[in-house]
Amino acid sequence: MLTLHTWTTPNGRKIPIMLEELGLEYDILAVDIGKGEQFTPEFLAMSPNNKIPALEHVDADGNKLTIFESGAILQYLAEKTGQLLPAAGPARYQVLEWLHWQIGGLGPMFGQLGFFALRSEEKSPLAIDRFVEEADRLMGVMDKQLSKHPYIAGAQYSIADIACYPWAVAARDKLKPAVGDKLADKPHLNRWLDMIGARPAVQRGMALPKVD
Numbered sequence: 001m002l003t004l005h006t007w008t009t010p011n012g013r014k015i016p017i018m019l020e021e022l023g024l025e026y027d028i029l030a031v032d033i034g035k036g037e038q039f040t041p042e043f044l045a046m047s048p049n050n051k052i053p054a055l056e057h058v059d060a061d062g063n064k065l066t067i068f069e070s071g072a073i074l075q076y077l078a079e080k081t082g083q084l085l086p087a088a089g090p091a092r093y094q095v096l097e098w099l100h101w102q103i104g105g106l107g108p109m110f111g112q113l114g115f116f117a118l119r120s121e122e123k124s125p126l127a128i129d130r131f132v133e134e135a136d137r138l139m140g141v142m143d144k145q146l147s148k149h150p151y152i153a154g155a156q157y158s159i160a161d162i163a164c165y166p167w168a169v170a171a172r173d174k175l176k177p178a179v180g181d182k183l184a185d186k187p188h189l190n191r192w193l194d195m196i197g198a199r200p201a202v203q204r205g206m207a208l209p210k211v212d
Contacts, residue, residue: 010166017205098160117178
């Protein structure tokens with residue numbers, strides 16, 4: 001049995017997309033980070049860094065494994081099912097390259113941009129300019145890669161696309177007041193956004209968890 005603890009953030013929606021793509025049965029529990037539910041002892045026992053998502057997997061023998069960090073969960077599910085991550089060879093490491101690129105760059109930089117430009121009451125022009133510039137650079141990296149390949153890591157849809165997509169959507173929608181029209185001159189990234197966004201499993205995953 002799989003139980004996903006998550007919230008309605010870009011990182012939080014990666015795993016619902018993955019589970020929907022795989023067609024696995026799972027339960028989903030909302031962790032309202034606005035109410036501090038990520039700091040409860042029960043959640044910290046699963047995710048000591050107090051960040052969503054976290055996944056619990058209880059196998060047929062009753063053995064329980066808990067995993068935190070979205071990238072680790074994506075890789076775990078891909079390896080358990082043999083889907084969306086090549087088993088070996090150059091294609092595997094191309095997917096892992098772009099997965100780690102998202103974890104180390106795209107997510108943190110977009111997250112900092114959202115904080116300094118939109119959520120923080122005290123505005124720091126230097127910080128905002130720095131993160132707008134970096135967000136534009138990272139979107140340019142994606143656009144260049146997608147000018148050569150249909151998907152982020154090459155010819156096949158993979159966990160790299162799943163990792164990047166919710167953050168690219170955030171740049172297009174929630175971060176638009178900060179990034180302005182910088183996405184408009186990136187046709188390959190926009191093509192990819194439309195293509196990934198048309199996948200039924202992605203649409204279902206992006207609507208989870210359902211909250212009032």
